[in-house]
Amino acid sequence: MMSCPLLAEQYKHMSNIIGIDLGTTHSAVAVVDSGFPIVLANAHSKRLTPSVVHYPSDQKAPKVGEEAVRMRTIAPDRTIYSVKRFMGRRSGDLSDREKEVDYSIQAAPNAPIQIQIGEALLSPEAVSAEILKSLKAAAESAMECTFERAVITVPAYFNDAQRQATIEAGRLAGLTVERIINEPTAAALAYGLNRLKDQSKIAVYDLGGGTFDITVLELNEGVFRVLSTHGNTCLGGNDIDQAILNHFLSVIRTQSEKIDVTQSEEALPRLREAAEQAKIALSTETTTTVELPFLTPDFHFKLELTREELQSIARPIIERTKQHCLRAISDAGIRSEDLDQVVLVGGQTRMPLVRERVSEYFQCSDFEETRGDVRLGDSFHTASGPELNTGQNPDEAVALGAAIQGAILTGEMSQMTLLDVTPLSLGIETFGGLMNVLIPRNSTIPAKAGEVFTTAVANQKEMLIHILQGEREKAADNWSLGQFVVSFEKAPKGVPRVGVQFEIDANGVLHVLARDIKSGKEQIVEIKSAIDVEDHKVTEMVESSVEHAMQDWDARRWIENKLKANDLLSAVTQSLSDCSEDLEPDYLELIQEKVDVLKGVLARENKENQSGDVDALKRAVAELDDATQTLAQIHLDKITAEYLTGA
Ligand code: ADP
Numbered sequence: 117m118m119s120c121p122l123l124a125e126q127y128k129h130m131s132n133i134i135g136i137d138l139g140t141t142h143s144a145v146a147v148v149d150s151g152f153p154i155v156l157a158n159a160h161s162k163r164l165t166p167s168v169v170h171y172p173s174d175q176k177a178p179k180v181g182e183e184a185v186r187m188r189t190i191a192p193d194r195t196i197y198s199v200k201r202f203m204g205r206r207s208g209d210l211s212d213r214e215k216e217v218d219y220s221i222q223a224a225p226n227a228p229i230q231i232q233i234g235e236a237l238l239s240p241e242a243v244s245a246e247i248l249k250s251l252k253a254a255a256e257s258a259m260e261c262t263f264e265r266a267v268i269t270v271p272a273y274f275n276d277a278q279r280q281a282t283i284e285a286g287r288l289a290g291l292t293v294e295r296i297i298n299e300p301t302a303a304a305l306a307y308g309l310n311r312l313k314d315q316s317k318i319a320v321y322d323l324g325g326g327t328f329d330i331t332v333l334e335l336n337e338g339v340f341r342v343l344s345t346h347g348n349t350c351l352g353g354n355d356i357d358q359a360i361l362n363h364f365l366s367v368i369r370t371q372s373e374k375i376d377v378t379q380s381e382e383a384l385p386r387l388r389e390a391a392e393q394a395k396i397a398l399s400t401e402t403t404t405t406v407e408l409p410f411l412t413p414d415f416h417f418k419l420e421l422t423r424e425e426l427q428s429i430a431r432p433i434i435e436r437t438k439q440h441c442l443r444a445i446s447d448a449g450i451r452s453e454d455l456d457q458v459v460l461v462g463g464q465t466r467m468p469l470v471r472e473r474v475s476e477y478f479q480c481s482d483f484e485e486t487r488g489d490v491r492l493g494d495s496f497h498t499a500s501g502p503e504l505n506t507g508q509n510p511d512e513a514v515a516l517g518a519a520i521q522g523a524i525l526t527g528e529m530s531q532m533t534l535l536d537v538t539p540l541s542l543g544i545e546t547f548g549g550l551m552n553v554l555i556p557r558n559s560t561i562p563a564k565a566g567e568v569f570t571t572a573v574a575n576q577k578e579m580l581i582h583i584l585q586g587e588r589e590k591a592a593d594n595w596s597l598g599q600f601v602v603s604f605e606k607a608p609k610g611v612p613r614v615g616v617q618f619e620i621d622a623n624g625v626l627h628v629l630a631r632d633i634k635s636g637k638e639q640i641v642e643i644k645s646a647i648d649v650e651d652h653k654v655t656e657m658v659e660s661s662v663e664h665a666m667q668d669w670d671a672r673r674w675i676e677n678k679l680k681a682n683d684l685l686s687a688v689t690q691s692l693s694d695c696s697e698d699l700e701p702d703y704l705e706l707i708q709e710k711v712d713v714l715k716g717v718l719a720r721e722n723k724e725n726q727s728g729d730v731d732a733l734k735r736a737v738a739e740l741d742d743a744t745q746t747l748a749q750i751h752l753d754k755i756t757a758e759y760l761t762g763a
């Protein structure tokens with residue numbers, strides 16, 4: 117609640133929920149004031165606050181933002197940056213490169229990552245809370261009132277554990293996190309407010325310091341709907357900085373074999389900072405000079421870097437976003453010319469090369485800026501392509517969108533609602549080891565779906581509900597999110613009925629409910645820690661599903677037909693043993709022959725990848741089924757007669 121009685125009249129139209137973009141490299145805070153979303157400046161009059169926290173050795177209060185950045189070269193071991201990459205993650209989730217930071221982290225196997233400052237160990241949530249506290253204070257001083265509620269954004273591919281960690285960081289900062297929303301969705305919301313006509317389709321390309329997201333959205337009569345989302349949480353401007361840094365190091369090596377700056381604790385952070393500064397300068401200049409006096413006591417570093425050189429260093433990194441863009445378009449079921457706009461978000465999209473490449477990926481029609489010296493492919497210019505929307509401040513859109521979402525929640529902007537989607541399919545394992553999808557990938561959330569399952573074996577008295585996430589046909593190829601057992605009364609095969617319901621709430625948390633329909637007994641499991649899921653593997657998962665599509669499809673057809681075949685075989689065996697004396701020897705021989713053919717096809721199964729000749733299997737099943745029609749009738753008559761005579 118806002119507690120500013122004197123100002124209540126003046127600010128009565130202001131939403132009392134702040135919107136926060138808690139970024140890997142920069143964070144920002146915004147509010148909706150009298151219907152207008154605005155980004156608020158910090159004590160240094162800057163609207164972006166570096167997501168850097170310095171812990172002074174004298175136990176004084178931590179410094180955040182600009183002041184902390186200044187300490188990065190002086191006390192790198194007590195100055196934490198890019199903490200977002202550690203949020204809600206365990207050692208096993210992180211690649212070696214991700215663990216490479218200038219401060220110490222504790223990464224015990226399968227335990228949450230901790231940040232080491234001197235003797236003390238801090239959680240990433242606690243470090244992020246310092247950033248949030250500082251943004252909260254900035255907002256309060258700018259608006260002269262208190263804020264206790266916030267909407268915070270996260271990358272679209274953040275898994276549940278990462279979202280929960282973000283909520284916890286908010287709590288530690290004294291904020292109630294009303295909603296977690298995806299960054300590209302927030303950005304789209306910010307752009308959508310004033311720029312789009314109804315019935316538009318847009319793609320949001322967000323390249324920040326440490327994450328990349330691409331999302332396709334549809335705006336229809338004031339309602340946003342996410343059509344698809346893709347991305348990589350380990351791809352961003354930091355990678356370009358690192359590549360420039362590597363370039364610097366190789367230049368230094370050629371300048372003097374004796375100098376090994378990698379041995380100097382201060383030199384590397386200084387070089388990295390210079391690399392980023394050069395990159396930023398080259399967004400507006402065509403050449404820049406990097407100068408670092410006394411990089412080591414007896415070495416001065418000086419280098420001239422041109423935009424062209426930077427582009428050849430950065431190009432392969434930017435190019436890695438292309439496949440995600442193409443896939444997002446195809447997942448949305450559209451072609452790039454169906455898009456009205458491609459919106460650029462994130463500081464890194466200020467780089468001219470990024471704009472040029474993105475406009476080519478989406479075949480944008482109106483891109484003029486850097487055309488002069490680049491050779492463009494034939495397909496580049498299509499009059500009907502989408503417009504490239506670079507916006508004024510690509511790094512502020514996310515915070516603005518978060519504030520707008522806050523205003524939607526308080527009812528101030530009730531004309532707009534916001535829908536999100538699931539990045540991967542969710543389902544359960546069924547008999548035969550197959551994935552049964554309940555909520556397909558890219559479903560709009562909140563989402564709810566259910567199905568009734570039964571047993572495949574007689575006298576079963578419990579059923580394992582194995583919750584899966586992924587795009588592959590076989591359960592084992594997907595990720596396991598958890599499992600639990602539902603028990604019920606012992607009954608013949610196919611009799612027990614268990615209803616399974618999946619519900620994803622507005623924050624993306626999955627609730628699984630299983631109910632034994634006969635007794636009404638139910639069990640609810642909340643999947644909070646999809647912690648073992650490495651979110652950067654989402655992309656790999658989708659890619660592998662495409663790559664293995666044919667093979668997976670064959671496996672599914674094989675397994676389903678095999679189950680049918682086994683059912684038929686056991687029914688035939690039962691009938692034969694019950695009525696063999698009632699059958700003509702010729703008929704018996706015919707059935708035996710068909711049974712042998714079917715068993716033969718099954719025996720030729722490739723056990724390793726559970727596949728086989730599906731067509732031969734289907735033929736053999738059909739022939740046995742045909743041949744045993746008479747047997748089935750005889751069997752049924754016999755059972756009926758026995759029943760009537762009370763046998
Ligand atoms: P995040 O969302 O990860 O916090 P931002 O949207 O703030 O990231 O983007 C930060 C990235 O943008 C950094 O890698 C930074 O170097 C880069 N960046 C910021 N301004 C520019 C610029 N003018 N030209 C090129 N890159 C820039």
Ligand code: MG
Pocket residue numbers: 137139140299324325462514
């Ligand atoms: Mg960002």
